[in-house]
Amino acid sequence: MEALEQVKSRIEAAVPGVKIDIVQNPGPANQPSLLIDNEHAPAIAQFLRDDPALRFDFCSNVTGVDWLDRTVKKTVKVKKSIDGEEKEVTETTEEHFPGYLEAVYHLYSMTQKHGPVVIRMRTPNRADGARLPSLTPIWRSAELQEREIFDLYGIRFEGHPDLRRILMWDEFVDHPMRKDYREPDDYEYEPTPHDDVLERTKQHYPARPQLDGAEEITATDLH
Amino acid sequence: MNVALEGEIVRRLKPVFGYLHRNHEKIGENATYLSSMPYTDRLDYFCSMTNNWAYALSVEKLAGIEVPERAEYLRVILAELTRLQNHASLLGFLLNDMGAWGTPLMYAFREREKILDLFESLSGSRMMCDYMRFGGCRCDTPPGWMEYARKLVDAFPRFIEELEKLVVGNEVVIARTQNVGKLSAELAINAGITGPMLRACGVNYDLRKVDGYGFYPRFKFRIPLGEHGDTYDRLMMRVLEMRESVVILKQAFEQIQDGPIMNPKVKIRAFRPPVGEAYGRIEAPKGELGFYLISDGGTNPYRYRVRPPSFINLTVLEDLNLNPHPY
Numbered sequence: 001m002e003a004l005e006q007v008k009s010r011i012e013a014a015v016p017g018v019k020i021d022i023v024q025n026p027g028p029a030n031q032p033s034l035l036i037d038n039e040h041a042p043a044i045a046q047f048l049r050d051d052p053a054l055r056f057d058f059c060s061n062v063t064g065v066d067w068l069d070r071t072v073k074k075t076v077k078v079k080k081s082i083d084g085e086e087k088e089v090t091e092t093t094e095e096h097f098p099g100y101l102e103a104v105y106h107l108y109s110m111t112q113k114h115g116p117v118v119i120r121m122r123t124p125n126r127a128d129g130a131r132l133p134s135l136t137p138i139w140r141s142a143e144l145q146e147r148e149i150f151d152l153y154g155i156r157f158e159g160h161p162d163l164r165r166i167l168m169w170d171e172f173v174d175h176p177m178r179k180d181y182r183e184p185d186d187y188e189y190e191p192t193p194h195d196d197v198l199e200r201t202k203q204h205y206p207a208r209p210q211l212d213g214a215e216e217i218t219a220t221d222l223h
Numbered sequence: 224m225n226v227a228l229e230g231e232i233v234r235r236l237k238p239v240f241g242y243l244h245r246n247h248e249k250i251g252e253n254a255t256y257l258s259s260m261p262y263t264d265r266l267d268y269f270c271s272m273t274n275n276w277a278y279a280l281s282v283e284k285l286a287g288i289e290v291p292e293r294a295e296y297l298r299v300i301l302a303e304l305t306r307l308q309n310h311a312s313l314l315g316f317l318l319n320d321m322g323a324w325g326t327p328l329m330y331a332f333r334e335r336e337k338i339l340d341l342f343e344s345l346s347g348s349r350m351m352c353d354y355m356r357f358g359g360c361r362c363d364t365p366p367g368w369m370e371y372a373r374k375l376v377d378a379f380p381r382f383i384e385e386l387e388k389l390v391v392g393n394e395v396v397i398a399r400t401q402n403v404g405k406l407s408a409e410l411a412i413n414a415g416i417t418g419p420m421l422r423a424c425g426v427n428y429d430l431r432k433v434d435g436y437g438f439y440p441r442f443k444f445r446i447p448l449g450e451h452g453d454t455y456d457r458l459m460m461r462v463l464e465m466r467e468s469v470v471i472l473k474q475a476f477e478q479i480q481d482g483p484i485m486n487p488k489v490k491i492r493a494f495r496p497p498v499g500e501a502y503g504r505i506e507a508p509k510g511e512l513g514f515y516l517i518s519d520g521g522t523n524p525y526r527y528r529v530r531p532p533s534f535i536n537l538t539v540l541e542d543l544n545l546n547p548h549p550y
Contacts, residue, residue: 025499025500026497026498026499027285027286027287027496027497027498027499027500027501027518028284028285028286028287028497028499029284029285029287029499029500029501029502031500031501031502057412058412058415058428059415060415060417060504060511060513060530061502061504061513061515061528061530063515063526063528063530065517065525065526104515106502106513106515106530110412110426110428113428113433116502118502139413139415140410140413140414140415140538140539141413141414141415141416141535141538142415143414143538144240144534144535144537144538145535152246152248162237166240166241167240167241167244167246168241168244169241176246176249177246177248177249
């Protein structure tokens with residue numbers, strides 16, 4: 001397979017206005033990845049899948065990663081002249097990196113039998129309902145896995161045919177795979193609903209979404 | 224499943240997941256690398272050996288660990304034994320669901336139990352083996368183990384023939400599996416279908432050949448391929464793959480030599496892989512099983528992701544059921 005730099009330059013030639021960075025992977029595994037911009041992601045994915053030399057027709061693994069806000073403290077010794085005297089002073093600088101959620105796609109080619117090429121997309125922040133474009137229209141294997149990311153990380157995939165919770169129940173509020181998730185004191189807290197307890201229960205749980213019954217299902221034909 | 228039916232014809236189908244969800248990935252992020260190993264047994268209790276291997280392979284990729292020769296051979300032997308018992312019981316369960324109550328399943332379980340006996344004498348547990356480690360295997364085979372395994376594998380083709388005779392020409396099986404649940408190769412590739420289900424559609428993609436992990440490039444074996452992509456082809460894929468597994472096992476028994484089974488350089492306690500990430504995958508009996516690990520240099524993985532084969536194979540469940548039915 002071509003080196004990742006070549007793949008990058010081919011994408012840049014094919015999709016105008018695209019912005020791609022190579023994310024280095026320092027470990028011995030040697031699997032660097034491409035950070036693609038969210039706006040052009042579907043076009044890039046389409047190119048990667050359909051280009052006859054690349055043909056990444058098999059999207060194996062789709063997953064989310066949560067990167068928290070980070071503050072890196074650096075202590076540097078600086079020489080400064082104070083009152084005409086040269087002195088060594090330690091200066092502490094704080095650099096703040098905002099956190100983000102990331103979606104990682106591992107692509108392989110079944111026809112050319114090469115891979116992987118790893119592509120990643122990042123949300124601007126970690127807020128609830130941060131959005132990314134869905135790549136399910138390109139690779140259907142992402143369908144259930146993007147639902148899983150939505151469920152466990154809270155990234156909303158725009159253009160996904162059926163974005164619902166998949167592993168947690170529909171009334172569940174939080175996203176358990178986030179790094180700052182605090183588990184409830186009692187998972188099975190479910191007061192017997194009557195009288196004033198019922199009132200409190202109604203405040204405690206949001207209204208149950210109408211999801212039972214096959215006629216409620218929104219099925220879209222993908223072919 | 225949420226199913227909309229018209230008589231006996233499926234009009235819409237939505238699988239509902241999550242009844243066995245225990246957030247394995249969160250547990251993995253809160254545990255050290257080694258203590259996740261017994262948890263991988265529970266991902267699919269039919270194939271704990273291959274689950275172990277996939278996880279060990281990913282960590283070895285992440286930390287750049289070499290595996291000694293005997294351990295690699297043992298891994299191949301155990302993975303192929305797992306494949307044998309998994310495929311045999313799958314055929315048993317299929318016949319069970321088609322109405323052949325009990326008997327074929329018990330035939331399959333009789334053979335499976337012999338293989339599980341081997342696993343038990345090796346690792347101490349029938350199904351929750353927890354046998355592999357980063358850089359090798361936990362313990363060497365007990366005396367007489369290899370002879371017993373060799374005898375079992377020599378006798379196994381007779382069982383495959385017996386099962387095949389029960390299945391292949393059976394009128395009920397043919398009527399209820401041929402042309403049922405057809406899957407096209409294009410959709411199978413696009414939907415990320417892997418394993419025997421993919422090869423039943425005629426796509427030649429087996430990670431044992433493509434990635435050549437472990438010592439698989441040292442063995443001569445063929446990849447069975449289907450033609451129609453229906454349930455019958457998927458069933459036959461299991462029969463044919465069992466034959467190839469026997470071929471691999473016989474070669475492995477010839478080639479395996481005495482030697483160390485563990486890389487002595489690997490630190491078992493306070494194991495800290497360098498910063499980085501790795502995705503390792505193997506051909507598990509049910510499809511591609513992958514582990515995606517991100518290390519931040521600590522004792523726990525920063526991200527621990529399992530790429531499950533069956534969960535992703537279920538993407539096309541609706542399509543399989545919607546296809547025109549022969550009746």
